[in-house]
Amino acid sequence: MPRRRISARRQWSACTGALVLAAAAAAGCTSPLPDLTDPANRAEGSQTIVWVSSPTLRNxxxxxxxxxxxxxxxxxxxxxxxxxxxxxxxxxxxxxxSGELSGGSATPDxxxxxxxxxxxxxxxxLALPLNDYFPASFxxxxAPPGTALADNTLIQAMSYRGNVYAVPYFVDYGFLFYRKDLLAQAHLPAPSTWEQLLADARALKNRGLPYQFAWQGDAYEGLTCDWTELLADAYGGQSAAQFATSAGQATAARLASxxxxxxxxxxxxxxxxxLSPAGVNGFEEPQGDSAFDSGQAAFLRSWDSSWANAVSATSAVADLDKVGVMPLPTFQGQRGPGSSVVGGWNLFVNPHSRNLTADLTFVRWMAGPQAQRILATQFSEIPSNYAVRxxxxxxxxxxxxxxxxxxxxVSRPSSTPxxxxxxxxxxxxxxxxxxxxxxxxxxxxxxxxLKAARAIDPAVHSTLPCDVTGGG
Incomplete structure (x- = not known):
């Protein structure tokens, strides 16, 4: 259905919402709301807020x-x-x-x-700019202590044109799953570079052992994730957050490189x-998991959810002595570990909500240590809060x-509507x-x-060694 444009900004803030967080902090802007961390300033009176959340949590x-x-x-x-x-x-x-919020509904909050x-x-x-209400310290x-806002990958992924529209709730990352037992038999280390993974796979193959590397190669969003990780590694030396903050022209230029x-x-x-299974260009997550869990592949690039599958009773490799997991490799000559795409879920506030203080109290608590520790220790979800993680x-x-x-x-180039x-x-x-x-x-x-880059930006400047004048 067509969306009706509505204003995400109301006159709640004493500071201009167009400022980025760093500028707002430097200007001395403060939230018009009371300090939500102070129990004395908790919402007065009884309030009820509506939280819509899909059953995405596992285990x-x-x-x-x-x-x-x-x-x-x-x-x-x-x-x-x-x-x-x-x-x-x-x-x-x-x-x-999007349908409910475009219509101006006050719920969910x-x-x-x-x-x-x-x-x-x-x-x-459809979402409230939350940097109007939470200070830079929030x-x-x-991110690690001392990280500049421009290098704060999770917050950059939540941002659009200088405003932050969501609070990270829990995160998913890309990991390398590998067969510890097979590498031990061949006296090989777990690969820290992509070149070493190729060499390990060939060495396992020569020994007649399972050797293949499964990943998401089908024409869908999963391939964008795998590709973003490899491209960030190939670009090495750039901030992972800065690498993917710009869409459009920047993405086209990186493709044409x-x-x-x-x-x-x-x-x-x-x-x-x-070195990858036949038909990997049709693999999505289930096919990759199946190749690894059945013992056919020695390596798998997948999300954290694949751990539970690999060590489940139905897996052929359901043994902690057989299955290892680590951050992804990078290309030789780059500082490791390699880049892992950020996935996961976040909390948004409805700009039409009539319970703003209660909304923000809830969202802030969900990002704090108590909620994040519950997610990590009771439900095996990766916390967004760095200190807890x-x-x-x-x-x-x-x-x-x-x-x-x-x-x-590293975030996908998703800073575009x-x-x-x-x-x-x-x-x-x-x-x-x-x-x-x-x-x-x-x-x-x-x-x-070059063709893909031009589909994004017809005027892209290419540094590729192929013909840049023939139309690709």
Whole structure:
């Protein structure tokens, strides 16, 4: 349905919302709301807010959302949270929320949404710009101490044109899963570079052991994620946050570069040398998990959710002595670990809500140590809060948590309301250059990259070694 543009800004803030956080802090801007961390300033009177959240949390005997609500209401007894389950499909949730909020509905007050939504929802006036209300110190908790705002990957992923439209709730990352037992048999270390992964796979193959590397090669969003990680590695030396903050022209320029050709040649080598399963250019997450869990592949690039699958009773490799997990490798000569794309879910505030103070109290608590520790220790979700994510009791909880503490995150180029179309141009172009298997045809990688770059920005300046005048 067509969306009606609504204003995401109301006269609540004493500071201009167009300022970025750093500028606002320097200007001495403060929130017009009371300090929500001070119990003396908690919302007065009884208030009820509506939180719409899909059942996206895993591995729980209880509903994690209700556990969090119960803990919040105990801490803030004057605020009640009416949990309303959203659709369990992200696209249907998106459709439901955008339709209701575009119509000016005052509920839900708070809603959970995907990491790629902030630019679109901010642009369309469907989310409140939260940097008007939370100081710079609030946002700093999502990155290592001393991290500049421009390098705060999670917050950059929540931002659009200088405003922050969501609070990170819990995160997902890309990881490398590997067979510890197979590498031990071949006296090989776990690969810290992509070149070493190729060498390890060949060595395992020569020994007659499972050796292949499974990843997401189908023409869909998963390929954009895999590609973003490799391209960021090929560009090495740039801030991961700065690498992906710009969409459009910057994305096109990076596609039309020798670094992109290096990343694409790596994927083509995996397929052409038989080091990835036949048909990997049709793999999504389930196919990758299946190849690894059945014992056919020694390596897997996937999300943290794949850990539970790999060590489940139905997996052929369900043994902690067999399965390892680590941050992704990088290219040789670059500082490791490699880049891992940020996924996960976030909390948005409805700009039409009539319960603003209660909304912000809830959102702030959800990002704080109590809620984040519940997510990590009871439900095995990776906390967005950096101090919780790297605390010794959390990192000792599972191998995934230990690996997550060492991740080098990178965001997709989603700082555009047209990210869905941009991602399609990326993954369609990359997929066109991937053969289905060894010896099978595929489009020329150089001209394919140029074609994809021009689909994004027809005026792109190419530094590729192929013909830049013939139209690709």
């Amino acid at each position: 729980a005997s209880d509903d994690a959302r209700q556990v969090l609500v119960d803990a919040f209401e105990q801490a803030y007894p004057s605020i009640k949270v009416n949990l309303q389950p959203g659709p369990d499909n992200t696209d249907r949730l998106h459709e439901k929320l 708070v809603y959970s949404g995907d990491v790629t939504w902030p630019a679109e929802f901010g642009h369309d006036g 946002w700093s908790q999502f 020798p670094q992109a050709l290096k990343a694409l040649d790596f994927l083509r080598t995996l397929i052409g040398d038989g 790297t605390s010794s009791d959390v990192t000792a909880n599972t191998p995934i948590m230990a690996a997550a503490a060492r991740i080098s995150p 047209d990210y869905g179309e941009l991602s399609k141009k990326i993954y369609s172009g990359i997929h066109e250059a991937l053969p289905a298997g060894p010896g099978l045809p595929a489009a020329d990688p150089c001209t394919t990259l």
